[in-house]
Amino acid sequence: xSAPLVDAARLWDRHMSLARIGATPEGGVRRLAFDxxxxxxxxxxxxxxxxxxxxxxxxxxxxLFVRREGTDPAAAxxxxxxxxxxxxxxxxxxxxxxxxCAFEAMETAEDRGLVTRRPLECVVWxxxxxxxxxxxxxxxxxQAGEMTLAEALATVGDDGATYGEGLDALRAALPEAAPAxxxxxxxxxxEAHIEQGPLLEAGGExxxxxxxVQGHRRLDISxxxxxxxxxxxxxxxxxxxxxxxxxxxxxxxxLCRDETDVLRFTFGRFVVSxxxxxxxxxxxxxxxDLRHPDxxxxxxxGDLVHAKAQGLARLCEVTVADSSWHAPVxxxxxxxxxxxxxxxxxxxxxxxxxxxxGHDARxxxxxCPTGMLFIPCENGVSHHPAENVDPAHAAAGAQVxxxxxxxxxxxx
Amino acid sequence: xSAPLVDAARLWDRHMSLARIGATPEGGVRRLAFDxxxxxxxxxxxxxxxxxxxxxxxxxxxxLFVRREGTDPAAAxxxxxxxxxxxxxxxxxxxxxxxxCAFEAMETAEDRGLVTRRPLECVVWxxxxxxxxxxxxxxxxxQAGEMTLAEALATVGDDGATYGEGLDALRAALPEAAPAxxxxxxxxxxEAHIEQGPLLEAGGExxxxxxxVQGHRRLDISxxxxxxxxxxxxxxxxxxxxxxxxxxxxxxxxLCRDETDVLRFTFGRFVVSxxxxxxxxxxxxxxxDLRHPDxxxxxxxGDLVHAKAQGLARLCEVTVADSSWHAPVxxxxxxxxxxxxxxxxxxxxxxxxxxxxGHDARxxxxxCPTGMLFIPCENGVSHHPAENVDPAHAAAGAQVxxxxxxxxxxxx
Numbered sequence: 001x002s003a004p005l006v007d008a009a010r011l012w013d014r015h016m017s018l019a020r021i022g023a024t025p026e027g028g029v030r031r032l033a034f035d036x037x038x039x040x041x042x043x044x045x046x047x048x049x050x051x052x053x054x055x056x057x058x059x060x061x062x063x064l065f066v067r068r069e070g071t072d073p074a075a076a077x078x079x080x081x082x083x084x085x086x087x088x089x090x091x092x093x094x095x096x097x098x099x100x101c102a103f104e105a106m107e108t109a110e111d112r113g114l115v116t117r118r119p120l121e122c123v124v125w126x127x128x129x130x131x132x133x134x135x136x137x138x139x140x141x142x143q144a145g146e147m148t149l150a151e152a153l154a155t156v157g158d159d160g161a162t163y164g165e166g167l168d169a170l171r172a173a174l175p176e177a178a179p180a181x182x183x184x185x186x187x188x189x190x191e192a193h194i195e196q197g198p199l200l201e202a203g204g205e206x207x208x209x210x211x212x213v214q215g216h217r218r219l220d221i222s223x224x225x226x227x228x229x230x231x232x233x234x235x236x237x238x239x240x241x242x243x244x245x246x247x248x249x250x251x252x253x254x255l256c257r258d259e260t261d262v263l264r265f266t267f268g269r270f271v272v273s274x275x276x277x278x279x280x281x282x283x284x285x286x287x288x289d290l291r292h293p294d295x296x297x298x299x300x301x302g303d304l305v306h307a308k309a310q311g312l313a314r315l316c317e318v319t320v321a322d323s324s325w326h327a328p329v330x331x332x333x334x335x336x337x338x339x340x341x342x343x344x345x346x347x348x349x350x351x352x353x354x355x356x357x358g359h360d361a362r363x364x365x366x367x368c369p370t371g372m373l374f375i376p377c378e379n380g381v382s383h384h385p386a387e388n389v390d391p392a393h394a395a396a397g398a399q400v401x402x403x404x405x406x407x408x409x410x411x412x
Numbered sequence: 413x414s415a416p417l418v419d420a421a422r423l424w425d426r427h428m429s430l431a432r433i434g435a436t437p438e439g440g441v442r443r444l445a446f447d448x449x450x451x452x453x454x455x456x457x458x459x460x461x462x463x464x465x466x467x468x469x470x471x472x473x474x475x476l477f478v479r480r481e482g483t484d485p486a487a488a489x490x491x492x493x494x495x496x497x498x499x500x501x502x503x504x505x506x507x508x509x510x511x512x513c514a515f516e517a518m519e520t521a522e523d524r525g526l527v528t529r530r531p532l533e534c535v536v537w538x539x540x541x542x543x544x545x546x547x548x549x550x551x552x553x554x555q556a557g558e559m560t561l562a563e564a565l566a567t568v569g570d571d572g573a574t575y576g577e578g579l580d581a582l583r584a585a586l587p588e589a590a591p592a593x594x595x596x597x598x599x600x601x602x603e604a605h606i607e608q609g610p611l612l613e614a615g616g617e618x619x620x621x622x623x624x625v626q627g628h629r630r631l632d633i634s635x636x637x638x639x640x641x642x643x644x645x646x647x648x649x650x651x652x653x654x655x656x657x658x659x660x661x662x663x664x665x666x667l668c669r670d671e672t673d674v675l676r677f678t679f680g681r682f683v684v685s686x687x688x689x690x691x692x693x694x695x696x697x698x699x700x701d702l703r704h705p706d707x708x709x710x711x712x713x714g715d716l717v718h719a720k721a722q723g724l725a726r727l728c729e730v731t732v733a734d735s736s737w738h739a740p741v742x743x744x745x746x747x748x749x750x751x752x753x754x755x756x757x758x759x760x761x762x763x764x765x766x767x768x769x770g771h772d773a774r775x776x777x778x779x780c781p782t783g784m785l786f787i788p789c790e791n792g793v794s795h796h797p798a799e800n801v802d803p804a805h806a807a808a809g810a811q812v813x814x815x816x817x818x819x820x821x822x823x824x
Contacts, residue, residue: 089686197644214643218689229794230678230701231626231768232609235670237792242679243665246658253655258647266642267654268689272682274501277630277699278769279680279795287689289642356643357690380649382641383691 003105003406004112008395011104015394017044018084018100019092028385029092033085033127033157034062034166039173041084042124045099046174049122052110057180060149061142062126062167065180068106070116071412076368078116078408080105080190080401081123082360083139088131091387093194093377097394099124101192105402115412118187120405125360126167132157133166135324140360144367145183186368188335188408191361192397193372194389198380199353206396207343208353208374209336213362214264214293215328217302220285221309223248225316227274227282238280242272244316245284251312252288256301263301264291264356287323293354295328329362335371335404342403348396369408373400415517415818416524420807423516427806429456430496430512431504440797441504445497445539445569446474446578451585453496454536457511458586461534464522469592472561473554474538474579477592480518482528483824488780490528490820492517492602492813493535494772495551500543503799505606505789509806511536513604517814527824530599532817537772538579544569545578547736552772556779557595600747600781600820603773604809606801610792611765618808619755620765620786621748625774626676626705627740629714632697633721635660637728639686639694650692654684656725657696663724664700668713675713676703676768699735705766707740741774747783747816754815760808781820785812 021044022029022037031038042064046056049066057065067077082098102122109120125143130136133155141147153164171177195201200208225241249267256265266289273283288305292298302322310318336352343350353374364370375397378388433456434441434449443450454476458468461478469477479489494510514534521532537555542548545567553559565576583589607613612620637653661679668677681699700717704710714734722730748764755762765786776782787809790800 087688087691195644196641197646198649199646216643226793227796228792229608229769230680231628231676231703231770232607232794233676233768233792234609234611234673235675235677236673237610240678242661242682246661249654249658250662261646261648263647264643264645265647266652266690266692268642268684268691268693269687270654270682270684270693271687272680275681275683276499276795277681277701278678280678281680281682289689291643356645357641358643380640380645381638382644383688384639 003403004108006104006108006395006398006402008391011100011395011398012391014100015092015096018096024089024385026089026385028090028387029086030088030090031084031086032088032132034170035132038085039170042170043173045124046176050176052107054106056174056177058171058174058177059143059180059182061139061152061182062170063139063143064124064177066103066122068109068120070119070409072117075118076185076187077119077121078188078405079121079123079186080405081125082191082193083125083128085127085129085131087129087383089385091382091384093387093389094382095128097194097389098192101398101401104398105405108402109406114406116406116409117412118409120409127163128360133163137358137360140363143182143184144363146363149182188369189361189364190401190404191359191372192401193359193374194377194382195374195380196357196377196382200374200376201380203351204349205351206348206375206393207350207400209339209350210331210355210372210374211336211352212293212331213329213355213358214291215295215298216326216358217290217298217322218324219288219302219305220321220323221248221288222319223284223313223316225282228280230278230280233280239315240280241284241316242281244313245286247314248309248312248318252305252309255304255308262292291356293328326358329365331365331371332369335369338404338407339371339373339400342400346399373397415815416520418516418520418807418810418814420803423512423807423810424803426512427504427508430508436501436797438501438797440502440799441498442500442502443496443498444500444544446582447544450497451582454582455585457536458588462588464519466518468586468589470583470586470589471555471592471594473551473564473594474582475551475555476536476589478515478534480521480532482531482821484529487530488597488599489531489533490600490817491533491535491598492817493537494603494605495537495540497539497541497543499541499795501797503794503796505799505801506794507540509606509801509809510604513810513813516810517817520814521818526818528818528821529824530821532821539575540772545575549770549772552775555594555596556775558775561594598780601773601776602813602816603771603784604813605771605784605786606789606794607786607792608769608789608794612786612788613792615763616761617763618760618787618805619762619812621751621762622743622767622784622786623748623764624705624743625741625767625770626703627707627710628738628770629702629710629734630736631700631714631717632733632735633660633700634731635696635725635728637694640692642690642692645692651727652692653696653728654693656728657698659726660721660724660730664717664721667716667720674704703768705740738770741777743777743783744781747781750816750819751783751785751812754812758811785809
């Protein structure tokens with residue numbers, strides 16, 4: 001099936017409409033999972049869907065499926081989408097772009113009266129960002145059987161409400177949505193996303209065909225010394241947790257140095273206690289975030305951190321604990337080839353790329369053919385109000401998603 | 413006048429009684445300026461004072477004077493004291509010890525029916541710690557004319573209330589207190605305090621005769637880079653504010669290295685933004701606290717920080733701004749000699765020492781004869797629930813204060 005051209009103007013307008021929901025003064029959005037803004041974003045998408053005659057279904061974990069029927073209603077659907085929640089001070093495209101690519105593909109099919117054998121579905125995964133309920137990618141994990149529903153529903157968010165209570169608010173706002181089960185069979189699962197990195201922009205490519213999600217190992221590191229008065233305690237008698245913590249950070253960065261620039265090594269969280277100007281810090285708690293596409297390398301480096309951290313401190317006690325681990329995930333070759341063929345046929349410059357961040361699609365390669373595509377984002381910036389994309393790039397990404405969804409759905 | 417022995421048991425009991433007001437589960441106290449606990453501590457002291465027939469007076473900045481009359485009511489009083497407020501998680505002796513030394517001196521005089529020419533006064537300075545209203549040492553600064561009353565009253569605390577509103581609560585709790593003016597003439601001003609450092613304990617001395625308060629220069633340093641996704645951004649393309657900030661910290665510590673161990677160099681406050689595990693830090697704000705007894709050295713080192721900080725960063729912008737400056741303050745030789753004579757006569761091991769922290773007494777050497785004494789504190793710890801002193805050391809300090817107050821007040 002040769003797919004028609006998507007409507008670039010409509011696609012962009014829909015992005016701008018969603019960007020107004022939870023808009024922040026800085027130009028970004030704040031939509032935490034199941035909060036009023038995120039529920040309103042779902043509602044707007046539902047209104048658009050109902051206006052096109054698409055059906056709505058909500059699974060017990062809060063994942064929303066917008067469905068355009070095929071000629072074989074028993075056939076497993078071709079599913080694509082992403083999420084509508086954001087970081088606390090997030091941007092307008094992270095997640096939204098993937099949802100709207102799938103929705104645009106379905107609208108384009110509808111506009112042209114295309115009949116497919118398999119149903120087409122646009123999915124909105126619940127709580128991808130993990131900004132309110134941790135961990136992220138929770139809705140998709142439950143749908144894919146990687147987390148139990150009970151565990152998700154009982155998760156307590158930063159505001160004291162449970163995931164289950166949040167989900168009640170979403171369900172109440174979507175009375176037209178039929179129940180959908182967990183563990184649904186998908187013919188294929190696609191996810192389009194902004195790159196959240198600078199490589200496509202730097203290389204001038206419009207499409208990144210994602211070969212894998214890199215692995216991810218997170219370590220909690222604590223450095224414990226002794227509080228003292230900053231005016232009273234001579235330096236020779238201090239056990240300053242800050243001084244030792246920065247030696248630990250520098251030493252670990254040196255140990256993990258990677259001349260190939262593939263390793264991602266970040267201290268994003270670093271908390272000094274008591275963090276008062278006239279008190280020598282007694283404690284530092286920090287999180288080391290390691291990401292690498294090669295599982296063995298990630299194991300080696302994380303183990304090196306465990307083995308070497310204490311030796312980098314001069315006086316303080318250092319403890320290291322693994323706090324999360326995700327092995328690298330490879331996407332299905334047939335899907336990668338289909339995405340690449342479409343990009344080539346459309347004349348879009350492309351490259352193979354791996355995903356630095358985690359995405360909902362990561363749970364599915366063992367369950368169904370799964371793939372992801374990236375488009376460039378301005379200066380590689382995401383998780384920030386300045387997050388931006390070129391409308392032409394958004395249209396290119398949606399075109400490839402439309403092409404591949406329709407190819408996989410088959411003629412009806 | 414040869415002073416009689418103070419009542420060591422009463423002195424300790426009074427400490428323990430005050431320690432119950434605002435007591436924390438960790439064994440310390442939390443009494444922020446003018447909060448309910450700090451007002452209650454004032455009230456308890458007032459009750460003790462009224463029971464002894466002492467008079468109360470409150471000045472417009474909230475400083476409380478407890479007065480035992482002399483035979484010459486026109487003579488300027490001999491004043492000694494400290495404060496009753498604490499750090500947010502403070503200890504039982506910081507401030508309280510200085511107040512109770514003066515009060516014990518007055519009670520001892522009363523017990524023995526000693527008649528002095530000058531009045532004796534115990535002062536409780538308002539808002540010494542600066543934990544609720546910044547800066548600290550505010551009440552004494554206003555009394556000494558170093559800060560205007562209007563500025564103090566308008567200062568907004570962390571909870572949104574003004575200093576003036578806080579003071580209203582104190583005034584309401586002390587209806588017996590007559591008004592006292594600002595800029596009062598003092599015959600002398602003494603302050604006893606725990607050392608807040610380890611030197612007396614290490615040397616086995618009971619009394620530190622303070623020759624000066626070291627100078628204090630505080631610099632705000634900001635490092636501004638760019639936020640990025642910790643999974644998406646290659647290290648080669650990052651502008652990581654945390655990575656540069658720790659280089660700035662290390663480099664400045666190296667530049668300011670002092671083999672004599674006199675300089676106090678502390679990064680007590682270090683705040684990473686946005687401080688999220690999956691975001692490369694875009695900004696770090698930190699405070700460098702420098703203290704040195706020699707003014708020229710403090711000027712030289714602070715200026716070195718201004719000159720060199722930017723050069724220590726690899727990619728980020730660094731800004732440095734002076735946020736506070738206190739020149740070293742020398743105490744009056746005649747008072748230091750009187751304190752030293754008393755300690756020698758009583759057989760207390762003593763040493764000359766300088767004060768690492770700021771204290772209310774620092775405002776007064778240009779106005780009246782002024783001096784301070786220190787006693788040891790356990791392990792040098794203060795500003796912490798573990799803060800502790802030996803009852804015998806407390807009695808020794810109170811004895812020296814009593815000796816010198818009575819000597820300076822003269823026989824009536």
